[in-house]
Amino acid sequence: MKFALPNFGENFKSRGLPLDAKLEWEDKWILSRLSEAAGAANKGIKDFSFSDATTATYNFWLYEFCDYYLELVKKRFRTLEGTDSEELRIAREVLYICLDRGLRLLHPLLPFVTEELYQRIPDGITKAESIVIADYPQPVMSWRNLAVEEEMELLQSTTSSLRSQAASLGLPPKARPHAYIRAADPEARRVLPKIADHIATMAKLSSLNVIDDASEAPAGTIANVVSEHVTTFMEVAGLVDLAAELKKLEKKMGVTQHNLQTYVSKREMPDYEEKVPPQVRHANAAKEESYKAELTEQEKVIAQIKAAMEATA
Known part of the structure; x- marks a missing residue:
């Protein structure tokens, strides 16, 4: 809301998305994901699997709309600010659709918060007097775009x-x-x-x-x-002291090697399989694999830094 409301402008009222709207790549993606989320949420509610409906709605809001879409459209809004272009109107319409439908999807799960937020978004042809009486969003199959996804x-x-x-x-x-x-x-x-x-x-x-x-x-x-x-x-030259970073990573790798050896030594103890409970063995094996993966990553980065230092020497 902090980003969206100021970018709608004072006189914006949603008229809906034209059928021939020239959507940007990120618009096609978020509308496709919104349609998918609506389908999953409807199915979850119909099947009384509210955890599925919650997960679908949560993933849309956090991982797709907020984490990616908003970050991708910020530059467009900055570029188009102050214009009266069709591009800006389409950008606002897509943003409005996401907020309007996204809040309605979320309403059964967060009724009071969504009503408060719903009253703050601009008016539009799909907006009801209250979110309580607004239609629950259905998937729009024409928005689905697997290629863009x-x-x-x-x-x-x-x-x-x-x-x-x-x-x-x-x-x-x-x-x-x-x-x-x-x-x-x-x-x-x-x-x-x-x-x-x-x-x-x-x-x-x-x-x-x-x-x-x-x-x-x-x-x-x-x-x-x-x-x-x-x-x-x-390219990292001038952005980080490679020699200092190499020293830090080598120190970290020493700690990782020590931690890994601790779990290897436990596993190699006599009668380990007989004396140690299965759940403890599983936990130890998981920690050992975790330290192995960490060590592999550290070795890779150290090799890359050394190669970069040699190339620029």
């Missing part, structure tokens, strides 16, 4: 990988590194130019350039494998 999955996996890499390298929160991305399969190569700017926005990059070959990435960039088909390369 698959493209968003690539954006999300790449964004998550880049964020994790930045955190592993100790980049400051305000750092905006340059990055490059390469795809090995034709479908990803087709999609990446369309979503590269969105990935840069979500991963807090200054830019993300699509390249055809790893050799096009400048020397000193740190590679990161997103999937078997997609690899990113991040």
Whole structure:
């Protein structure tokens, strides 16, 4: 609400989305996910499986609408602010649809809060006097777009990988590194130019350039494998002290190795299988696997930092 209400402007009243509306990529995605959430919520309520309805609605609001859609449309609203363009009207209509239908989906689960918020959104052709008497949203099958949803999955996996890499390298929160991305399969190569700017926005990059070959990435960039088909390369020179970061990571790796050895030693004790209860053995095995995965990740990052330091020496 803090973002949406000011961006509707003073005189906005929803007239509905025109059938020939020129939707942006992120609009198509969020409407597809909203339709899916409506279908899942309706089914959950019909089947008296309220946990399913809650999960569907919660996931839409938090992980899709707030985490991704709002972040992707902020730039559009900044760019279009003060104009009277059709693009701005469509952006507002999609935002309104998400709030209107999203609140109505949530109403059976949070009746008082949703009524309060519903009264704050602008008037529109679908808005009732009270959310209590408003129709419960149904899925809109014409909004479903599986192709765009698959493209968003690539954006999300790449964004998550880049964020994790930045955190592993100790980049400051305000750092905006340059990055490059390469795809090995034709479908990803087709999609990446369309979503590269969105990935840069979500991963807090200054830019993300699509390249055809790893050799096009400048020397000193740190590679990161997103999937078997997609690899990113991040420039960190000048953003972080690689030598200091290497020292910190090597110290952390020593602690991880010690913790791992503790659980390995427990497992190798005589009569371990007979003397230790099954639930404790399972917990110990899980901790051992966790430390192994952590150690593998630390070794990978350390190798990448060393390679970057050698390339820029």
